[in-house]
Amino acid sequence: MRLPGVVPVRLVLADDEPLLRRGLRVLLEADGRVQVVAEAADGAALLDAVRATSPDVALVDVQMPGVDGLTALRTLLSRPDPPAVAVLTTFDLDDYVATALDLGAQGFLLKDAEPEALIRAVVDLAAGGAVLDPRITARLLPKLRGGRLKSNTQLDSLSTRERQVLALVADGHPNAVIAAELGLSEATVKSYVSTVLMKLGVDNRVQAALVAHRVGGTW
Structure with a gap:
């Protein structure tokens, strides 16, 4: 169909x-x-x-x-x-x-x-x-706790907005959905995602999501 x-x-x-x-x-x-x-x-x-x-x-x-x-x-x-x-x-x-x-x-x-x-x-x-x-x-x-992912201390460096973006990335949402959820443009979300990846010291969204899942709601 x-x-x-x-x-x-x-x-x-x-x-x-x-x-x-x-x-x-x-x-x-x-x-x-x-x-x-x-x-x-x-x-x-x-x-x-x-x-x-x-x-x-x-x-x-x-x-x-x-x-x-x-x-x-x-x-x-x-x-x-x-x-x-x-x-x-x-x-x-x-x-x-x-x-x-x-x-x-x-x-x-x-x-x-x-x-x-x-x-x-x-x-x-x-x-x-x-x-x-x-x-x-x-x-x-x-x-992954043995070293594949960076330490979650990098989470402390995230701003409130960056944490919101990370939470939505961790839920698997693409940029368009994150933009609609937060009232931002897709270009702005893309910039936030890049910054989050850099601050967490990870290479991609899946690794960022795993960092978020690893620490649960403590961040």
Whole structure:
């Protein structure tokens, strides 16, 4: 079903299980907000598909034969203007998720997430948001306390407005939503986000979100 006036997010779906890809495609395309423009069974096919279709978002399984998902991510995210990338994972792949975080993935989703949550995640990723399944966050944070993320003392340097922006980034909202929520222009929000990343000493919105989640409501 295609919603009138809605331009669907163009998505490449990479997973080595054909039945899973088929099921995810049906779920993701159900209401017209997402269009799967290509599927890939391994990392090499993913890179070819991205090159051929120029998608807005790629959902990538990290464990695939041949060229695995992490190797493909390393190549993909080093290219100019890559798509937004989210990792599809399961509970037993925490170390892979941490590595994908270092590589610059913007989202981390579990394969058993609710259909609406997956669709919303893809839409938010295309708009520039950062997406973290709460179940992944809970398992990933203990592994990052040893030094992958900077100390949360940098939070003390954030202004009140910067903390508001960080809270909305931590909820996965893209700049347009943050701008509407705070009554700011998107350009101003973009500037705030850049400043927050710099002050926190992190590389991207997902890492900033993890810093916020790590300290909870204490900041």
